[in-house]
Amino acid sequence: MDMRENERPMLILKDIHKFYGKNEVIKGVSLEVRKGELVTFVGPSGCGKTTLLRLIGGFTDVSSGDIILDGQRINDLPPNLRDTRICFQNYALFPHMTVAENVGYGLKINKWPKHRIEARVKELLEMVELQAFADRMIDRLSGGQQQRVAFARALSLEPKVLLLDEPLSNLDANLRLVMREEIRNLQERLQITTVFVTHDQFEAMAISDRLVVMKDGLIEQVGSPIEIYERPANEFIAGFVGYVNFMEGRVASIDENTRNTVINTEYGKIEITLSQGDINSADEVLMVIRPESVNISLDCGGKGQNVLSGALKSYMYAGSLAKCTVKIGDRTMIIDQYNPRDAQQFKHAEKVEVHIPRSVHLLKRKR
Amino acid sequence: MAPAELSVKLQASSGSKIRDFLNANLINILAAFLFLLLAFFLLYPIIAVLIKSLRGPSGFTLEYYRSFFSKNYYFQSLFNTLLLGVINTVVCLVIGFCLAYMTTRGPWILRKPLKIIALIPLIAPPYLFALSLIILFGRNGIVTRMFDLHWQLYGFNGVVISQTLAFIPLAYMMIENTLMSLNPNLEESAYDMGASEATILRTITIPLLAPGLLKAALLIFVMTIAEFGNAAILGGRTPFLAPDTYTMITGESDFNMGSVLSVILIAPCIIIFFIHNYLLEGKKFTTIGGKPVASEPRKITPLIQAPFIIITTVAAGAIFICFAVVFVASFYKILGVTHNVVLSNYLDFTSNQAIYNSIRVSFVAAVIGAFIGVLLAYVIVRGKFFGRTFIEMVSLSGFALPGTVVGIGYLLAFSAPPLKLTGGIMILALNCVFRFLAVGVEAGISKLHQINIEIEEASADLGASFLTTFYRIVLPIMFPAFIAGFIYTFMTAIVSLSAVVFLVSPGFALASVKIFDAAVYGEVGIASATTMKLVLIVTICMLILNFIRNKTRLGGSMKKSAAV
Ligand SMILES: Nc1ncnc2c1ncn2[C@@H]1O[C@H](COP(=O)(O)OP(=O)(O)O)[C@@H](O)[C@H]1O
Ligand SMILES: [Mg+2]
Numbered sequence: 005m006d007m008r009e010n011e012r013p014m015l016i017l018k019d020i021h022k023f024y025g026k027n028e029v030i031k032g033v034s035l036e037v038r039k040g041e042l043v044t045f046v047g048p049s050g051c052g053k054t055t056l057l058r059l060i061g062g063f064t065d066v067s068s069g070d071i072i073l074d075g076q077r078i079n080d081l082p083p084n085l086r087d088t089r090i091c092f093q094n095y096a097l098f099p100h101m102t103v104a105e106n107v108g109y110g111l112k113i114n115k116w117p118k119h120r121i122e123a124r125v126k127e128l129l130e131m132v133e134l135q136a137f138a139d140r141m142i143d144r145l146s147g148g149q150q151q152r153v154a155f156a157r158a159l160s161l162e163p164k165v166l167l168l169d170e171p172l173s174n175l176d177a178n179l180r181l182v183m184r185e186e187i188r189n190l191q192e193r194l195q196i197t198t199v200f201v202t203h204d205q206f207e208a209m210a211i212s213d214r215l216v217v218m219k220d221g222l223i224e225q226v227g228s229p230i231e232i233y234e235r236p237a238n239e240f241i242a243g244f245v246g247y248v249n250f251m252e253g254r255v256a257s258i259d260e261n262t263r264n265t266v267i268n269t270e271y272g273k274i275e276i277t278l279s280q281g282d283i284n285s286a287d288e289v290l291m292v293i294r295p296e297s298v299n300i301s302l303d304c305g306g307k308g309q310n311v312l313s314g315a316l317k318s319y320m321y322a323g324s325l326a327k328c329t330v331k332i333g334d335r336t337m338i339i340d341q342y343n344p345r346d347a348q349q350f351k352h353a354e355k356v357e358v359h360i361p362r363s364v365h366l367l368k369r370k371r
Numbered sequence: 372m373a374p375a376e377l378s379v380k381l382q383a384s385s386g387s388k389i390r391d392f393l394n395a396n397l398i399n400i401l402a403a404f405l406f407l408l409l410a411f412f413l414l415y416p417i418i419a420v421l422i423k424s425l426r427g428p429s430g431f432t433l434e435y436y437r438s439f440f441s442k443n444y445y446f447q448s449l450f451n452t453l454l455l456g457v458i459n460t461v462v463c464l465v466i467g468f469c470l471a472y473m474t475t476r477g478p479w480i481l482r483k484p485l486k487i488i489a490l491i492p493l494i495a496p497p498y499l500f501a502l503s504l505i506i507l508f509g510r511n512g513i514v515t516r517m518f519d520l521h522w523q524l525y526g527f528n529g530v531v532i533s534q535t536l537a538f539i540p541l542a543y544m545m546i547e548n549t550l551m552s553l554n555p556n557l558e559e560s561a562y563d564m565g566a567s568e569a570t571i572l573r574t575i576t577i578p579l580l581a582p583g584l585l586k587a588a589l590l591i592f593v594m595t596i597a598e599f600g601n602a603a604i605l606g607g608r609t610p611f612l613a614p615d616t617y618t619m620i621t622g623e624s625d626f627n628m629g630s631v632l633s634v635i636l637i638a639p640c641i642i643i644f645f646i647h648n649y650l651l652e653g654k655k656f657t658t659i660g661g662k663p664v665a666s667e668p669r670k671i672t673p674l675i676q677a678p679f680i681i682i683t684t685v686a687a688g689a690i691f692i693c694f695a696v697v698f699v700a701s702f703y704k705i706l707g708v709t710h711n712v713v714l715s716n717y718l719d720f721t722s723n724q725a726i727y728n729s730i731r732v733s734f735v736a737a738v739i740g741a742f743i744g745v746l747l748a749y750v751i752v753r754g755k756f757f758g759r760t761f762i763e764m765v766s767l768s769g770f771a772l773p774g775t776v777v778g779i780g781y782l783l784a785f786s787a788p789p790l791k792l793t794g795g796i797m798i799l800a801l802n803c804v805f806r807f808l809a810v811g812v813e814a815g816i817s818k819l820h821q822i823n824i825e826i827e828e829a830s831a832d833l834g835a836s837f838l839t840t841f842y843r844i845v846l847p848i849m850f851p852a853f854i855a856g857f858i859y860t861f862m863t864a865i866v867s868l869s870a871v872v873f874l875v876s877p878g879f880a881l882a883s884v885k886i887f888d889a890a891v892y893g894e895v896g897i898a899s900a901t902t903m904k905l906v907l908i909v910t911i912c913m914l915i916l917n918f919i920r921n922k923t924r925l926g927g928s929m930k931k932s933a934a935v
Contacts, residue, residue: 110564
């Protein structure tokens with residue numbers, strides 16, 4: 005990991021802008037992708053993810069900015085001369101060819117000798133476990149199999165960068181989980197630099213080395229899945245990568261040594277250990293409280309630290325998890341209680357205690 | 372449950388039995404009535420031709436067919452017709468493909484202008500091109516005299532050129548349609564893997580378009596071999612089936628031989644119509660979901676670009692010149708021979724009388740055609756009776772029938788009791804109605820597919836009878852289809868020549884027939900002016916159609932966004 009950071013990035017995007025007519029779809033995107041890394045662009049539909057992939061692949065020209073692939077500026081190269089390979093969302097498999105012909109198409113175009121094509125196609129089909137389907141036509145395959153063919157076809161020429169546009173969105177939920185694991189395993193094994201695009205934040209977190217969260221043609225935050233989830237840069241990202249309870253407060257004091265921080269809220273004092281440097285005393289803040297980070301217990305009268313009491317509005321038991329809705333003052337808080345043991349008692353409880361953890365992330369509130 | 376069934380239940384207590392029966396079966400009664408109309412005005416005339424070709428003075432005979440196949444002249448005529456069809460089809464496909472490729476894959480700035488030029492011949496009567504070729508290259512043509520040219524326009528060359536120009540829009544539209552439905556990601560994937568533009572065309576685009584291209588080819592073939600005007604005006608001494616039929620009937624009054632020629636002409640049409648409908652049905656490569664988007668311009672290499680640009684420029688230029696020539700010629704008595712600009716061609720009494728007659732006939736045809744079209748669409752979509760697809764097929768088949776054959780059929784079928792129509796305006800209107808039904812019916816069908824049957828059922832649930840539902844719910848929704856059918860029938864009827872040329876009575880001239888006669892006798896000025904008038908009328912019709920289409924599309928999208 006450390007060694008790689010010194011290497012030249014495989015792909016660099018430098019302040020990319022893209023206009024369709026007067027409509028600015030990409031509004032200044034810069035990013036470096038290391039060799040062998042899987043970076044995911046994630047964001048709501050219409051935020052420009054596909055457009056960005058098409059720009060990298062060369063199907064449409066950037067309005068301004070530079071695309072640098074392995075040290076070479078490729079802005080003006082047409083797709084057939086770029087060493088990138090794209091998998092479209094609809095796979096775009098050639099319906100008039102067999103599986104083997106699809107996978108071998110790029111090799112044939114690049115004038116590989118026949119026996120080498122055969123060997124390579126065989127190898128690729130084994131890799132995606134489709135040896136038995138070599139002579140099938142595309143429309144006789146299931147969605148998952150088509151996905152694998154598209155993947156094998158894209159890998160056939162060992163591109164420097166692989167571009168995957170929502171590759172799993174046409175599969176049903178279970179298959180999606182299986183396929184994303186397979187893609188990730190292959191990608192790690194082959195050490196192939198990959199730009200992955202999805203609108204599914206959970207898929208993005210599960211599969212990536214790094215996430216690039218986009219909104220309206222702009223990058224909101226870049227970071228590892230853990231960073232994005234635990235230290236989101238703003239409300240949008242906090243809410244985008246999972247459910248979140250926000251609570252307003254004001255920083256009362258920060259201990260310079262222990263980083264022990266007291267926050268005044270309308271429900272009382274909350275003490276946390278501050279792990280970020282961008283918060284100062286007297287700041288108005290928003291606490292990012294994840295449902296699963298909160299402990300819930302039956303109300304036993306005593307008032308401890310970081311404990312708020314509230315009324316249990318609903319308790320939905322689902323085996324491994326119970327979803328609780330707690331009313332604190334006039335605010336509703338969602339709490340996920342994993343491995344719920346006292347379910348029976350909670351079912352009839354009215355008053356509960358909520359324990360806010362010391363590791364809460366803070367967002368500065370704008371005034 | 373069908374609306375009709377529901378309304379029976381609801382009204383069983385109140386209505387009389389007869390009314391209930393009518394309500395429940397109205398759609399079937401309507402279907403039966405429409406079928407009778409189709410049978411009588413479309414199938415019966417064709418059958419009459421077939422019978423005539425097989426019946427001599429002493430009953431059944433194959434004598435006329437033997438005569439056809441034993442005479443070199445007829446054989447030559449058949450051969451010319453088929454060769455014309457093949458050449459025409461190939462040339463039209465190539466030009467249509469180049470144009471469609473440029474308007475769907477080419478640079479943005481070229482797409483719109485090229486599309487307009489490719490579609491412009493639609494506003495012209497098909498014989499406009501024959502006329503302009505006469506003006507340019509005829510015996511007294513401008514080019515002929517200027518360069519003392521000895522090139523023979525009359526004959527095969529002239530017919531091929533004018534036919535090709537006339538059928539470019541049809542080829543273009545069909546190919547553009549298939550190109551648009553091709554997922555652009557397929558070609559982009561090939562591009563991505565290193566294929567050049569030419570390789571993409573060869574390995575991806577053309578193989579995937581093949582079924583669509585074949586369909587287009589069959590249709591163009593059928594239409595070109597049946598086309599009458601160009602071959603009759605420019606054919607000269609070269610025999611072609613369609614004009615030969617005309618000569619046989621009007622010149623020699625030999626109905627038996629005329630019928631034989633008709634049957635020979637119609638046979639390939641029927642065969643191809645079936646291939647088109649059954650063999651090619653569903654023969655389309657499908658791909659998985661994803662919204663189709665306009666393909667972004669390809670960075671086409673100059674080498675590939677050159678033939679595309681040459682072909683599109685030549686085609687577009689030729690189309691433009693033909694229009695310009697006819698326009699200019701309409702202001703001279705004979706362009707190139709006389710030199711004063713005159714308006715007399717436009718003021719010519721007989722020509723204006725002919726235009727007036729054409730408008731009358733076409734209006735009658737349009738009213739009847741639009742009504743029947745909407746009703747047929749309704750019956751085809753909502754009916755649940757046996758033989759529905761047969762009705763659909765028959766009603767859509769009219770356009771594939773050669774006009775000359777329908778013309779002879781009407782002469783044979785309606786010149787004597789039980790229904791004597793010849794000599795009147797109705798026979799002219801009716802043959803147009805049934806030949807041009809297809810567009811109205813298809814517009815109606817697609818409109819009906821947009822409405823949910825639940826709206827009708829809801830209305831029936833509320834106790835409305837079939838008639839009320841039809842009148843209150845169906846008709847308003849179908850109105851755009853009705854108007855589309857009306858205008859389409861009107862503008863097709865007003866330029867149509869091949870069938871009415873058999874059916875006009877002396878003293879009742881139609882514009883298209885007038886142009887035909889004028890062109891044949893070299894009265895270029897009158898012919899050009901009358902053609903320009905038709906062009907104007909058709910253009911207005913097109914603009915109205917376009918307006919309606921935009922209006923209704925807007926309505927559709929507004930509904931959608933309201934639902935979201
Ligand atoms: N070819 C195009 N022409 C015009 N606008 C486009 C084109 N492609 C995409 N857009 C617009 O760019 C925006 C981003 O689209 P896209 O990149 O497909 O978003 P995403 O993949 O994130 O859903 C959308 O508003 C879309 O309408
Ligand atoms: Mg997308």
